[in-house]
Amino acid sequence: MQDFASAAMVRLLVRAMRAQGxxxxxxxxxxxxxxxxxxxxxxxxxxxxxxxxxxxxLLQLAQRVDLLAGDPVHRALLGATCVPELLTRWQRLERYVHSRHQVSILASAPGTLALHHHARPGVLETPLPTESLAVLGVLVGASRALGERGLRVEIGAPEAAGHRVNLRIGVPATAPTELHAQLAPLAAQGQMGHWTLRWEVHTDEGKAPVAPALEPQPATHLCDALPWPPLAHQLARHVLQDPAAQHTVDALAQHTGLARRSLQRALTERSLSCRHIVTEARARLAAQWLLDSPHGLAEIGFACGFADQPHFTREFARHVGLTPARYRQAFAGVIASSGG
Structure with missing residues (x-):
């Protein structure tokens, strides 16, 4: 798979290798x-x-998601506030890049997710054990970055008679040689893609984990110059805080404290809609990424919350007037030369 997700994974491993000596x-x-x-x-x-x-x-290096800070994929994944939401974002990433492999949720309960990394229907090649291990490492590292407490992972199918590897994340790490000895039999048995993630359930008295501060800070001002009412600007700034989130009408209404119909009526009176505001905010952020970063079109489209590459191209052109590729071609060089 030669897509931006694979490129980000390789960048992470290379950076982690250097950090590890x-x-x-x-x-x-x-x-x-x-x-x-x-x-x-x-x-x-x-x-x-x-x-x-x-x-x-390999498992330990793949957990170093902090080394991708500043990448669009890092921002999109780490915008989650809990493990289930992280999985939702990861699955959207798989769909966006048309990955041959996917992570499916086999069972879920408060504080527990049973997962399987496997080939998509119609794909003959199953994931290599190293591919499954790298994906698991990223998900564990991202879950840890979200601040989940008591994070544990079990590797191996629950029904398998053979051994399973049980790891507690955030405590003194198992020596790589010892961990390799535990993982090697699972790789030989084809069990590396079966995982169970467990973490502490937050009670009403406790505080849920807060998404980590991401660098660079989100450009929440990008829609401020538009002649919109305060309510629309409030929604746009909310979207720009985390464009990869699922900004449904119900979610936006909850953010504003208004009933769904009241929010829609207030926007309709100004010839606006939730969809228009969300897409305008995402398109403006994508335009900034296109000019200010070397990241590819697909990676930017994913991080800005578009469903897939055609959706990104279509909606960006509708709001900006040019396709993402033409926009970057027309203006990126001008911005770079003016900046020295």
Whole structure:
């Protein structure tokens, strides 16, 4: 898979290898700023991790999601406030890039998710054990970044008679060599894609985890110059705080404290709608990403909350007047030259 999600994963592993004192294969980080990475290089990075540290090191390195801070994918995933919402965002990412593999929820209960990383219907190639382990590492690292307490992960199918690996996240880490010895049998048995995540359930007296502060700070001012009423500006700033969230009419009404019909009526009186405000905010943020960053169109579209690449292209052109590619081509060079 040569999409922006794979490129972000490879960037994460390369950065984590360097932070750990390991040697990533050339071309190294400087050659991985784009949205696509050759499959052969992706494999060489994984092989280098396995050669220098084994499966345990791969799982630990993949948890370093903090090393992707500033990337659109990092902002989109870490905008979640709980593990179930994180899974929803991850599944949207899989759909956006048309991933051959997916994470499905087999069972859920308060504080527990049973997950399976497997091939999509119609795809013959099952995920490699290393691919499943890398995805698990990212999900565990992101869950930990969300502040979930008592985070644990069990690797291996619940019904399997063989052993399962039980890890408690956030306590002194198991030595990579010991962890490799525990994981190797699961890889041989094809059980690496079966996971159960557990975390402490928050009571009414406790406080739910707060999404981490993301850098750079969201550009919540991007719609301020529009001749909209205060209510519309309030909604736009809310969307710009976390464009990847599911900003439904009901969710927006809850944010404003208005009933759904009252919100719609107030906007209709000014020839506006929730959909128009949400899309305008997302398109303006996407325009900023297109001019100010080297990230690819698909990655920006995902991070800004669009359903897929055609949806991004269509809605961006409707609100901005140019497709994302033409917009970047027309203005990115002008902005760069004027900035020196």
């Amino acid at each position: 390991l040697d990533p294969p050339p071309p190294g980080l400087d050659g991985l700023q784009g949205s696509h990475v050759p499959l052969v290089y992706k494999r060489s990075v994984v092989e280098a991790v396995l050669h220098q540290g084994g499966l345990g090191t």
